[in-house]
Amino acid sequence: MAEQEKPTANRLLKSLSEESWRTLSPYLEEDELRHRESITVPNEPIEHIYFVERGLLSVVAPGPAGRRAEVGLIGYEGMSGAPAILGLETSPLDTFVQRPGSALRIRRENLRRCVQEDHALKESLLKFMHIMTTQTAYTAFANAHGRLEERLARWLVMYHDRVDGDELPLVHEFLAMMLAVRRPGVTEAVHNLEGHGVIKARRGNVTIVNREGLIEKAGGFYGQPEAEYNRIFATQPETAKV
Amino acid sequence: MAEQEKPTANRLLKSLSEESWRTLSPYLEEDELRHRESITVPNEPIEHIYFVERGLLSVVAPGPAGRRAEVGLIGYEGMSGAPAILGLETSPLDTFVQRPGSALRIRRENLRRCVQEDHALKESLLKFMHIMTTQTAYTAFANAHGRLEERLARWLVMYHDRVDGDELPLVHEFLAMMLAVRRPGVTEAVHNLEGHGVIKARRGNVTIVNREGLIEKAGGFYGQPEAEYNRIFATQPETAKV
């Protein structure tokens, strides 16, 4: 089966071999991703694993005093709940719908069964897990070194990668939470980026005007995990055709 | 084989089933961990995977302008080069010896063969990979929210977890690099912690005086990945006996 024929927009699923797809597909069901819906609750059993088709998931590390920081962003290129591949029931991290859309989902037990009988499937999914780890590592890096404006720019580009179109429905308050900074700080940084003409901001919306310029504004903090994704999934024969 | 009998101090290896140990052990060779030795070079083939027995490895994300930030710390509880389990040849991250010691190491191709024929072995090692991801996620969290003193305290406790004794041979310059902060900032934070009597600092050395107090000084940033490790590896029958 050529990947174009697989009835999904998920890049990870599309990269699977025909056989792996046959293993998995009977258990996949279409599901809507509703705004702010919780996909996995920290330390509670993961029920479903989601292969995103449209929309965005955020993975967040919850800490003391209700503080949180985003450690991962998942779009149509990936899946939620990676620990489930390893047979783990839970994870301390929190995953929720950040931008509504849709996904193919599978029950944890079924995924578990699939990856146990289909080794190649397991390998593919684990490779995505590596990408997520890389993303998290570079988020730690950016948090340590990056200025607010750079981190914001990085984040906007990462968001842009994962959705159609240049209009990102976002409010400052939410950005502040994701970046673990103060809301007026975001307002100021948005103004600066807009002043440089790389984005255009309206109430509840950021539009990417000049993606390349925005990447420059990210000051070198964008790109490493993305390069890793392309490196790894480009060597899969099924994606090489894209 | 009771785990106590396995000739290794590595907690991950000790947690393996008798069978998995038999799969792996023929390929393991003792190796010295020399100070600052490079264990894996970013984007170059991983040659060996190290199961640490004594000493410490640091995993670092290298970024533009020679900037770097630590995203993982590995002692006798873990292993280096997790991506190799997945069949990946390389990783963008850097691993080096932070504190000299010794390890059992295995060639990447051999590890790969072992995990392909021994499913349970693969599962165990992958579970450690999950721990590393969790550690990285909470490093990102601490980098985003924590003050320098809190991050330093967290780091010292994590170091303390992974070595024998309370004497940590450390210079401020190095701590500054790990935490991605300015060296005099470390000096000041060390003084503060010493002023509270939780550590004692001498040239090239930090001694843990009051571990519990130090954890408090970490302001809630220490503990989540460690809890996850204990949760996951305590359910392994082999470690339950310890």
Add this chain to the structure above:
DNA sequence: AGGAAATTGTCCGCTAGCGTACATGACTTC
């Protein structure tokens, strides 16, 4: 012992971003 090197202590002005509060503007609801 004497000089070199490494490590730590300290100081300066500076900046990013905080915490807080409040005002303005925009969209929604009835």
Add this chain to the structure above:
DNA sequence: GAAGTCATGTACGCTAGCGGACAATTTCCT
């Protein structure tokens, strides 16, 4: 179209930590 809610703009004093420089100290090497 009035009231209410949500989102954004802005201001102010404050603090942590920066960048850089330099001095003091300890250890190492010869």
